[in-house]
Amino acid sequence: MFARLSIAASAFTIAAMSSAWAETVTLTAYSGIFQEHYTKAVIEPFMKKYPDITVQFYGMPNSAQMLGTLRAQKSSPQIDVAILDVSVAKAGADEGIFDKIDESVSPNVGDLYPNARVEGVAGVGVTFDNLVLIYNTDQVKQAPKSWNVLWDKAYQGKLIIPSVPDIQGTTFTIISNKLAGGTDYKTDLTAGIAKIGELAPGVQTWEPKPDVYAPIANGQAALGIGWNARAQIYAQTSGGKLGVSLPEEGSGFQINTINLVKNAPAGDAAKKFIDYALSPEAQAAFTSEMFYAPTNSKTVVAKDAIERTAAGDMDKMIDIDWLAVAKIRDNITEQWRRRIIPLSR
């Protein structure tokens, strides 16, 4: 009930905020460090290029809350563009909240990698991220090269694994399934679930707050899993306390999509922004700024940034079909609750 109240409240705030200007594009995306870096790398240069358009960033903590707000505003949208996770974007597209983005909206769409254009999703991929191992450099001296370090008894009680329904947990299940010799994650995850069950007793918390990075950076825990982009940023700001490693077995991608809200008040200005966000120029700038891998194949990424994204290891990545995963998500959650979490009590 709390959540619905706050969604309603935020809907009112946006309504009050954006009705005054015509050439204002209201963008909703993740609040916090994403907002900070996206504003710097993409929004500010965009507004410099198009001085008559103002972009308002309306940050929200997660994709679900964005969808909730968009749902509440469906009859009279106040948000023009939304950047959110691909599976949530699919739900929004199914409900008719978004308009299709294709080459007519932005010519850059033609240059996107094939996995940035997902069938059934109205928007297109704007960032790729991937799951990484993160570790406290005081407690783990050697940068771990394999996911298997999580099963090392030396780190019992020092592990943090964000559990499902968080998609870090979902991605980890798919990776573990591959490690355990499972074949197709879409049909059978038994091997992966059993493998995570083995490390369950050593897990300190399944639900790190505010996120997984802080407790590992400050030494409360030694090892965990997280998203590359955020981990890279916190590795910088923690003064070397947080280490990031992309294991040799590879990883899985998370896709953020950019979506055009149906009947968006900003009209063409919103399309201009989407076109810019997908341009090689904006993609390269954001990759250098926050280490999300680009979705535009024409992007020329700075060399030092390539090493800190999965862009150089594309062949090792597991191709996760998030829309297929959405269909089995309840089943994965159920298995975690019955076969993994009880082992850690």
Next chain:
Amino acid sequence: MTTATFDLAADVPKRSSAAGIAVVLLLPIALVNAIGFILPVLNLARMSFNEALPGGGIAETLTAANWTGLLQDRFYLDLIVNSVAVSLGITLATLLASYPIALYLHRASGAWRTFLTVLVISPLLTSAVVRTYGWIALLAEQGPVANVIAAMGFQPPRMMFNTTGVVIGLTEILMPYMILSLMAGFGRLDPKVEEAARTLGATPFRTFWRVILPLTLPGIALGCLLCFVLAISSFITPKLMGGGRVFLLATEIYDQAIVTLNWPLAATLSMLVLIIFGAALAVYSRVLRMIDQG
């Protein structure tokens, strides 16, 4: 308003105008309640009969699937039992910790009493989130509490990221509410009655058991109702201190509404909590009636 109706009880013509004023005065709050509470709850009740589609979609249907699914699923049955049990445990712990404080406060007088009352209420000035983080620091593996236990030669138990942590955190967070409710319900406790009991030769324990406790029952009932309702609906502390191992109704509603986007299921669970509230209220009024009848 009670005094107004009381004064005018004999005066019939004026009474009807007072009733008119009462209606006018009640209208704004009734309106706020209708828009801000009744309508959303009805909306929620309606939502619980919708069908959830994979990936967070909602189909406008009229199906009882959420309800039947909930009551057939072992996980959710355990969740309900566990939530009620943990909340009752927290309520009992809060009562035991607060009762002596409330009794002492009731007997204190003057500036000392004011000072102590402010002290009791002051935790409410800090948000529950901040206090929960405080507990996380205190109860951590190498935290001060664990160190004291270890220094006494015992193996410190795990006090964080499990049910123990949630119970400790919520007990402390709910204590001010319990103390205030107890004090409000202690009105009938007159020191003269205690003195009379002692004069007639009752031991302190007997005085407490036969005199003080029965007279304070209304306060206990009120405090327990309030704490139970707050405990079963709180989700910040269980989220922060449960470590993902403690599944309670409120945290599950949060997960379903915000993470999994299964609003129909979240609505069903919310209605279930409302039903539990109703049951708690029914028990409370029954207990009150029993107290009144002696």
